Amino acid sequence: MDDKLSIKVNLAERYYPLKIDRDDEEKIRRAARLINEKVLQYKQKYADKDTQDFLAMAALQFVIKVMETEDQMDMTPFEEKVKEISDRMEDFLKKE
Numbered sequence: 001m002d003d004k005l006s007i008k009v010n011l012a013e014r015y016y017p018l019k020i021d022r023d024d025e026e027k028i029r030r031a032a033r034l035i036n037e038k039v040l041q042y043k044q045k046y047a048d049k050d051t052q053d054f055l056a057m058a059a060l061q062f063v064i065k066v067m068e069t070e071d072q073m074d075m076t077p078f079e080e081k082v083k084e085i086s087d088r089m090e091d092f093l094k095k096e
Contacts, residue, residue, distance in 0.1 A: 012039045012051045038062070 005022045008015045009032045020028055038058035039051065046053075 011035055012055055035062075 003022045004019050005025055006017065006019050007025060007028070008017050009028060010016075011032055012035070018028065035055075035058055038061065039054040042049070042054040042057055043051075
């Protein structure tokens, strides 16, 4: 059974056909809604710009949020600290 679904997504008053996994439909539609809301906010604030500018600014804002989230989820400092503690414990046990 093919779990692909054909949908049209509205982004900044343009429709884009997509073939997606059925399980992703809600996530994709929600993402499109968030983009459209952000574009509308920019449109209301800056009437002299064009839609491409609003899409670019929305994309920049969303990518910054993704990067901030990735930075918060970076486990490298914790992994390094755990390895350091583990190495120190092994050294201690070898001395005993």
